[in-house]
Amino acid sequence: MSAITFEKALEAGAAAAVAEPAVVAVARSEPAASAASTASVASSAVPVARDGGAPSPKPESRAGEWLRAAARATLPPAIGLAVMIGIWYLATLSAGGSLPGPVQTWEAAVKLFADPFYSNGPNDQGIGWNVLSSLQRVGIGFGIAALIGIPLGFLLGRFATLSSMVNPIISLLRPVSPLAWLPIGLLVFKKADPAATWTIFICSIWPMIMNTAQGVTRVPSDYMNVARVLNLSEWKIFTKILFPAVLPYMLTGIRLSIGTAWLVIVAAEMLTGGVGIGFWVWDEWNNLKVEHIIIAIFVIGIVGLLLEQMLIAIAKRFSYE
Amino acid sequence: MKKFVQVEDVGMRFDTKKGPFVALRDVDLAIEKGEFIALIGHSGCGKSTLLNLIAGLTVPTDGVLICDGREIAGPGPEREVVFQNHSLLPWLTCFENVYLAVERVFGAKEGKPKLKLRTQEALALVGLTHAEQKYPHEISGGMKQRVGIARALSMQPKVLLMDEPFGALDALTRARLQDELMKICDATGATVVMVTHDVDEAVLLSDRIVMMTNGPAATIGEILKVELPRPRNRLELAHDPRYIDYRAAVLSFLYEKQAHHEKQAA
Ligand SMILES: Nc1ncnc2c1ncn2[C@@H]1O[C@H](COP(=O)(O)OP(=O)(O)OP(=O)(O)O)[C@@H](O)[C@H]1O
Ligand SMILES: [Mg+2]
Numbered sequence: 001m002s003a004i005t006f007e008k009a010l011e012a013g014a015a016a017a018v019a020e021p022a023v024v025a026v027a028r029s030e031p032a033a034s035a036a037s038t039a040s041v042a043s044s045a046v047p048v049a050r051d052g053g054a055p056s057p058k059p060e061s062r063a064g065e066w067l068r069a070a071a072r073a074t075l076p077p078a079i080g081l082a083v084m085i086g087i088w089y090l091a092t093l094s095a096g097g098s099l100p101g102p103v104q105t106w107e108a109a110v111k112l113f114a115d116p117f118y119s120n121g122p123n124d125q126g127i128g129w130n131v132l133s134s135l136q137r138v139g140i141g142f143g144i145a146a147l148i149g150i151p152l153g154f155l156l157g158r159f160a161t162l163s164s165m166v167n168p169i170i171s172l173l174r175p176v177s178p179l180a181w182l183p184i185g186l187l188v189f190k191k192a193d194p195a196a197t198w199t200i201f202i203c204s205i206w207p208m209i210m211n212t213a214q215g216v217t218r219v220p221s222d223y224m225n226v227a228r229v230l231n232l233s234e235w236k237i238f239t240k241i242l243f244p245a246v247l248p249y250m251l252t253g254i255r256l257s258i259g260t261a262w263l264v265i266v267a268a269e270m271l272t273g274g275v276g277i278g279f280w281v282w283d284e285w286n287n288l289k290v291e292h293i294i295i296a297i298f299v300i301g302i303v304g305l306l307l308e309q310m311l312i313a314i315a316k317r318f319s320y321e
Numbered sequence: 322m323k324k325f326v327q328v329e330d331v332g333m334r335f336d337t338k339k340g341p342f343v344a345l346r347d348v349d350l351a352i353e354k355g356e357f358i359a360l361i362g363h364s365g366c367g368k369s370t371l372l373n374l375i376a377g378l379t380v381p382t383d384g385v386l387i388c389d390g391r392e393i394a395g396p397g398p399e400r401e402v403v404f405q406n407h408s409l410l411p412w413l414t415c416f417e418n419v420y421l422a423v424e425r426v427f428g429a430k431e432g433k434p435k436l437k438l439r440t441q442e443a444l445a446l447v448g449l450t451h452a453e454q455k456y457p458h459e460i461s462g463g464m465k466q467r468v469g470i471a472r473a474l475s476m477q478p479k480v481l482l483m484d485e486p487f488g489a490l491d492a493l494t495r496a497r498l499q500d501e502l503m504k505i506c507d508a509t510g511a512t513v514v515m516v517t518h519d520v521d522e523a524v525l526l527s528d529r530i531v532m533m534t535n536g537p538a539a540t541i542g543e544i545l546k547v548e549l550p551r552p553r554n555r556l557e558l559a560h561d562p563r564y565i566d567y568r569a570a571v572l573s574f575l576y577e578k579q580a581h582h583e584k585q586a587a
Contacts, residue, residue, distance in 0.1 A: 222408040225378060229396045229474075230425050233570060245411040320412040320456065 055212040089249045100291035108291040114167040122275060124284070127295075131303060134269065137193070137276065139260045141200025145257065149208035150250060154242070156209065157216020170209065178203035178264050182271060192272035204257035211256070215249025217243060244320070258311060264303045325389060325512055326352040326375060327479060332383030333370050333515070343538040344370050350531060350541060352512060354387065354479075359523035360516045362533030362542075363579060368516040369484055371533075375514060376402045376482050388480065396425050401478035401484045407469035407517075409457040415468045416453040419443050419475050428478045433438070443475035444468070447501065463494040470498070474505060482513040487522065495519075496555065499526060507552065520575070524567045527557060532574045542579065545570055 085102050090100035100108070116128030156163040181202045185195030223245060227237045269278025277300060284292035333345040343368045352358055360489045373379045374386055377396040386393040388400060398551075409418050420440045423463050444453055447467040452460050457468070466486060473481055474512060487495040499522060506513060523530045527547055534542040547567055549558065558564040 209485045221402060222406060223410060225402075226408050226410065228378060229376065230422050231396060231398055232421070232425060236421070238427075240413070241410065244410070289365065320458070 009209040027115035052176075063150060067164065083321070098290075100294060105294050107289045108289075109295050112292065112295060125275055127277075127280065127299065130275055130277045132301060133274075134265050134276040134278065135303070137197050137269075138200055138258070138265050141197040142204045142257055142261050145201045146195075146208055147255065149205040149253075149257075150212050153209045153212025153250075153253070154216055154238075156245070157246075158242075170206065174206045174210075179271070182268060186272075190276055196265065196268040196272045196274075196276070200265055203264045205263045206254040207256035207260065208250070211249045211253030212246060213219045213244035219245040247318050248315065251311065251318065254316065255308065255311040258307050259304065260305060262300075266300060323354065324351040325356075326350075327370075328352075328375070328384070328386040328516075329387070330384035331371075331374060331381045331386060333367070333374065333379070335383040344536060345374075345381075345540065346383075346538045348541050350544075352514065354512055355510045356529065357513045357527045358515070359504060359527035360514060360533065361518070361523050361530060361575070362539065363393065363535050363575065364518075366533045366536045367539040368533060369452055372484050372514060373401075375480070376400055378402075398476060401473040401476050401481055403454075403466075403469050403473045403481070403483040405484040405486075405488060406584050407465045409465055409472075411457050411469055414454050414456055415444065415449060415460070415471075416440055417456070418468060419472045420584040422472045432586045439475060443471040446474060446497075446505065447471045460554070463490050463498070466490060467498065470502070471523065472536075474509075474511075477509070477586045478511060481511045481513045485516050485518065488518065495522075500555075502526065504586040516519050518569055520571045524549075524564060525553060525558065525570060530567075530571060532571065543574055545574075 004058075028226065036146065089102050092099045112127055113259050116126040117243060118126040119129060165235055178199045185198035186192070188194050223241050227241050232240065249315055265276070265280035266281065269276035270282045273279050273282075277296060281293055281296045284290075328348055328350040331345060331348040332343065335344055336341045348371060350358075353493065360371065362368055370379070375387075375388075377393045377400065380394070381477050388397075393400075409415075410421070420436065423436050423439045423443070427439060430569065431439075441450065441453070444450055446540065447470055449464060449467055449471065452464060452468075457465055460468075466489070470483075470486060473483075482544065487498055502513075503526060505511070524547055530545040530547060531541055532543045532545065533539050545567060549561070549563060549567075
C-alpha cells in the first residue's frame with residue numbers, strides 16, 4: 001500500500017472517529033446541532049493543513065517582479081478567505097442571530113486573547129492553557145507511541161515471519177475508531193486524563209508502525225547489496241543504510257500520527273472532560289457561547305496547521321535528494 | 322599458471338510465477354590471477370547473473386564456483402563489485418561512502434588517520450579529491466561512477482567485478498575512465514571481470530573476451546584471446562590490423578552467429 005492511499009484511509013478513519021461523539025452527544029440529550037459542529041472541527045482541520053503546503057514566492061531581482069510575484073502568491077488565498085468570511089456573514093444574516101457573525105466573533109476573540117493564560121480553578125482556564133494541555137496529551141501519547149511503534153516497525157520490516165504474525169492483528173485493530181478504546185483506558189487507568197492520552201497513543205501508533213515497516217521493505221535492494229558486498233555488520237547496516245533510508249517514511253508516519261492525534265484529542269476530551277481544547281468547546285456549548293466555539297475551530301485549525309508545517313520542515317531537513 | 326577464479330558447470334535457474342526459468346547452463350570458465358576478462362553478449366543473456374554468482378550475491382542452482390581455492394558461498398571482501406548503477410548511499414558524502422568500505426576491510430588493524438589516508442588515496446586515484454565532501458546528488462553521473470570505482474578499489478580486492486561500469490557515460494568520460502582503469506590494473510595486478518556492451522571497450526581492455534550465447538539457457542559461446550601488448554594506446558590501436566580483426570570477430574559473433582536469436586530472447 002502506498003503512503004498516499006494509506007494517508008487517505010487514515011484521514012477517513014480519523015474523520016469517522018471524530019464524527020462518532022455525535023452519537024454520544026445525542027445520548028447526553030443535547031441539541032442535534034452539536035453533531036454538525038463536531039463534524040466541522042474534523043473537516044476544517046484537514047483542508048487547512050493541506051493548503052498550507054503551497055510554495056512561497058521565489059526571490060526575484062527586480063522589485064516590480066517581486067511585488068507581482070508576492071501579489072500572485074498572497075492574493076488568491078486572501079480572496080478565498082474574504083469570500084469565506086462573506087459567506088459566513090450572509091449565513092448569519094439568514095440564520096437570524098442564532099449563529100454569531102464575523103464581527104461578533106472577532107470582538108469575542110479580542111476579549112478572549114487579551115488574557116489567554118488566566119486560571120480560575122480546573123474548570124475555568126484561559127484558552128492558552130486549554131490548548132497547551134491538549135498539546136501535552138498529544139505529546140505524551142504520541143511520544144510513547146513513537147517509542148514503541150518505530151522500533152516495532154523496523155522489526156516488522158526486517159523480519160518477514162514476525163510481520164506475517166503481527167500484520168493480521170494490525171489490520172484488525174487499525175480500522176477501529178480510537179475512541180472505542182477510551183472505555184478500556186478509563187477502566188484500566190481509573191482516571192480521565194491518562195485515558196485520553198491512551199486514546200492518542202492508540203490512534204498514533206498505527207501510522208508509525210506501518211510507514212516504518214513499509215520503509216524498511218522499500219529500501220532499494222541496491223543498498224542492501226552494497227551492505228552485503230561490503231559485508232557490513234548488522235549495526236552498521238542499521239545506522240548507515242536502514243535508518244537513513246527509512247527516515248523519510250518514518251517522518252511521514254510521524255506526520256500522519258500527529259495529524260490524527262490532533263483530530264482525535266478534541267473528540268476524546270469532549271468525552272473525558274478536564275482541561276483541554278476539546279473540553280473547552282464542549283463547555284462553551286453548554287454555556288451557549290457559540291462565538292467561542294467558532295474561535296476554537298479556528299484555533300484548532302491553526303494549531304494543526306502549525307504542527308503539520310513544523311513536521312514538513314523537519315522532513316525537508318532530512319531529505320537527501 | 323594457477324587458476325584464481327573457477328566457474329565449474331554452473332547453471333542458474335530462477336523460480337518464477339510461470340515456472341522455472343533457466344538463465345544459465347553449463348558455464349565453465351577459469352580465470353587467472355591478474356587477468357582482465359570482458360563478458361559480452363546481448364541484453365538479457367545472463368551477464369549480470371554470472372557476475373552476481375561470482376560476487377556471491379546469488380548461489381548457483383547447479384555447479385560450483387571457486388575463488389582462491391575456496392568455494393564461493395557469499396559475498397567476500399576479496400571480491401568487490403562496481404554496480405551498474407554505482408549504488409552510492411545518497412546520505413553519505415563521497416568521502417564517507419568510500420570510508421565505509423575502507424573501515425570495514427582495514428578498521429580492525431589500522432587507526433583512523435590511516436583509514437582516512439586510504440580513503441583520500443582512493444579518491445585521488447580516480448581524480449576526485451576536490452569532490453570528497455560532496456553528496457552523490459551534487460556530482461555528475463561520471464563522477465558517481467568514479468566514486469563507485471574508488472570504493473571498490475579502496476578495499477584492495479583480489480577480484481574486481483564490474484557490471485557495465487561505464488555504460489551510462491559519455492564517450493569522452495568513458496575513454497578517460499578506461500585509461501585510468503588500465504593504469505590501475507597494471508599497478509595493482511587486480512583480477513577483473515567486466516560486463517560490457519561495448520565491443521571497442523572489450524577489445525581495448527581485456528586479455529580474454531567471453532562471448533555469451535543468447536538466453537534463455539545461455540552459456541559461453543566463444544572465448545577470444547586478445548593478444549595485444551600492454552600498455553595499450555587507443556589511438557595507435559585504432560589502425561592496428563590485429564585490433565581490427567579482434568573487433569570484427571566479436572562483431573561477427575554478436576551480429577551473425579547470435580543475431581537470429583535476438584528477437585526470441587527479447
Ligand atoms: N531474479 C530473477 N528472477 C527471474 N528471472 C531473472 C532474475 N534475474 C534475472 N532473470 C532473467 O535472467 C536472464 C538474464 O538476466 P541478466 O540480468 O543476467 O541479463 P544481462 O545479460 O545482464 O542483461 P543486460 O545486458 O540487459 O543487463 C533474463 O532473461 C532475466 O529475465
Ligand atoms: Mg545486466
